[in-house]
Amino acid sequence: MAMTDPLGDMLTRIRNGQRAKMDSVLSPASKLRANVLEVLTREGYIRGYSDDASGKHPQLRIELKYFEGEPAIKHVARVSKPGRRVYSGSQEIPTVRNGLGITIVSTPRGVLSDAEARENKVGGEVLAEVF
Structure with missing residues (x-):
């Protein structure tokens, strides 16, 4: 089934990953998602992101950021x-x-x-x- 809100899906993956205290999460790659991640990196909410070609489709590996054990993104x-x-x-x-x-x-x-x-x-x- 086709995804109706790809950006919302990526933001949910980030939220769920931080609640589970994960180091990084994967999200399907697109230009819009990469641009949003660039803003989040510039503003200091994530450590960074990189392309991950290990699977069948191109993906983005998002490195999550924590401060004293608490997620950098509260909401x-x-x-x-x-x-x-x-x-x-x-x-x-x-x-x-x-x-x-x-x-x-x-x-x-x-x-x-x-x-x-x-x-x-x-x-x-x-x-x-x-x-």
């Missing part, structure tokens, strides 16, 4: 879903936990965090929120 949620897309202008991008978290936005200039999108004065589709 991760999909905002814009296939059934209800959420778009926002550069000035209306929501802040997460008064700026302690990030909002991941897909813009014409690529996938950016909320601070980068405001700095570049671009809006777009609000993909997820992380803190």
Whole structure:
């Protein structure tokens, strides 16, 4: 059966992996997923990611990050879903936990965090929120 929300699936794999205290998780590879992982790496929520060609299909190995035994990501949620897309202008991008978290936005200039999108004065589709 086809997956209806690939990005939501990747975020769920990250959430479940951190609850199980895993070092890394695997997710099917795509450009959007890689771009979202790049933002999470830049912002310090994951240690990094790499391509994993050990299986039949290309996958991404996501290295999870912990701080004193606690996961670096306390909450991760999909905002814009296939059934209800959420778009926002550069000035209306929501802040997460008064700026302690990030909002991941897909813009014409690529996938950016909320601070980068405001700095570049671009809006777009609000993909997820992380803190």
